[in-house]
Amino acid sequence: MQEQQVRQRIVDAAHLLADTGMLFRGEHANLSARLDDAHIVMTRGGSIGHLRTDDLAVLDLSGHSTRGETMDPTMQEVIQMHTRVYEARHSVGAVIHTHAPHISVFAVAHQPIPLVYEPLLRFGVTEPIPVVPWAPRGSDQSVNAIIEVVRDHPGLPAIMMANHGALVFHEDPLSTARLLATLDEAAELIIQAKALGGAQDLPPAAIDAVRNRMALFGSHR
């Protein structure tokens, strides 16, 4: 894909996040997408409420800017959180971090999000979304803990960072933004269901059944 297309898709994904309420009040988020085997395109600052294609930088996987575009100093500490996910899993085409309002409830409560919402199955989610223990954001300790989970769970497309927020990684910017929004729906529904006695498990055969339906009819995300 051409660089300009990648930039536009990140902007489209950022707008989707804003439109679906995934930015919470601080509008804090960082987004990136794979450009080629050795480069990504990433947001340069921490607020993406009105993101434009010029607000992005091309970085190599060591985190160095290759077009002379400067990153906001606060972004320097989160670059590795993105680049190391691309290195650890070659199928990942985009990475998004936000403080999505309901996912973050589970993150601060240190509770995994159970797999009880069918739309998540359509993004290939087959297990609960885990909470990675807290460490300062972007620190080696934090990033190493995230990468360990990414490696140990090869199909898992999202994690929560304890006391912080979500990190979601999927095929492309829009699918990643939609997965984040769907995961936040799941989190909201599970919280609401507690008033009615709690969310109920999907039947054990649900994952295979949905996979078969998607093969027949497409994913309908």
Ligand SMILES: [Zn+2]
């Ligand atoms: Zn954050």
